[in-house]
Amino acid sequence: MYDEPRRWIQALENRVQYVEKRLRSGSPVVGLPYNNGALLFTMRPRGQQKVYEVYDRLAMGALGHPADVERLRMIAVNLAHVEGFARSADDVTLQRLLHFTIAPQIKQAFDEIYRSPFIAKCLMAELAPKAEQTQFFTVNFDGNFSSHDRFGAAAGTQDAEETALHAMESRLSESPGLEESLRCAVYAWGASFDAAFNEADDDRIEERPPPSDDAVGAALAKAAERLLPEAAVLDHTLSGKAKYRKLTKEELRVVEEAAEKLRPKENGQDR
């Protein structure tokens, strides 16, 4: 049935549409630097976790089907530990994990149309051993991945990812503290979530203005009804080998404050 090339291509295109549709409403994950390392932020449904420790200096956050996220996470965790044990922790780098194992496996699952693809997108962060420059990689459901300077985002649509990156680039200062980064992450998450739902036509994406503060506030307020904030840092001031730490409830209080400030005023004109 798929022996003709065009049918195979057609099947892949159907697959892209299907996966994109499933991912569209997913909660974005944003990654940004702060003065002690890197921060990953997202909003999670009750009872679920979306940000994970992968290895000493590696962390990931993902959106998509929980079972697929779990498969991806286990590949990364297993690979990192086998590699770190056989060689050394310094040999476990995102560049190696992604190029040689994770990306090819996702691609293979995506291309083999009789197998189920990964309905997941993930953002991976690596705390660089020396330089302050933290690396973020966004891994797409077809095995493609890309890296951005300073910031990273994984969201339901391409547009939503770019919106998040733009929001962080324009709002975060040169060397932000944890609280500043967290506020910025909340804003970027809200902007990205808004963009995923109000996507412009493909040809107008370039000229689309960033969402207004009110739109971001409305997206955050809507999300707060069913989602809880979740964040973790890779902090190079931690004493042990493992640099991953989840933020506590107290530290996450900033998120509610930031969302509250952006909440649109009740003046009858809001949506």
Place this chain on the structure above:
Amino acid sequence: MDDTSSQWALYGAGFRGDFLSLLRAQGMSPMPALNADGADGALQHTESTTVLALRYKDGALIAGDRRAVAGSAIMYDRADKVLEIDERSVMAISGSPAAAYEMARVLEYSFRYYKRSQLQEMSLEGKLRALSQLIKENLGMALQGIGGVLPIFAAYDNLAGETRLYFYDALGAQFEMTDFAAAGSGSVWIRGALYYENRWRQRIADLDRRAAIQLTQRMLQAAAHFDSATGGGTPTVKCLTEDGVETLSEETLTAIGGSDV
């Protein structure tokens, strides 16, 4: 078919956080037994040591000397025999360093892998079992007289909110010690002293941090005095409390000292 099975193994849903099965699924052997048939114990190996651990007021101190010997030859005076396994456990090794360091590495990876894959920390019981299993697997080496490992394991018990000390025999049986534990060739010289100290002078459990550090250093000096295989540079002393593991600096150790005050 080529490498699909090993790739599939990376999905690892079936490992339940067991690092050793993960390694085996990758075709790797965590602690390959060396073939030493007919060694007759003629092979000189580095082992003798003094390590000790005690429970003081706020937690546990785990300490070890720095010397590694082969027969009567001093091979190395900067050996580190007190190893941090994770944020909640420390192992002090006596016996064959090659097997002991590998054991520590396997444990460290087992605990971390469990925590990261299962999204919760391994229980204290689970950690003790893991070490016990490794010692048992190492029995062949121990019987041949070249790879025996007798560790002291100290861990913080999250449930009980206190530290616990264990020592192991060569078959992997574990024994919990309430006040102190010592192992290695020099330990015979100080176990009596520790007993005397604890029984007739001041309970070790009541000592404050400074007094505990001092007692630890004094004991290592006493061991070094009688046992030629104990000695070397400033000892390694780690402190395990609710807050995690702290390695005491050389300055701290020198300042508190082990000599007469």
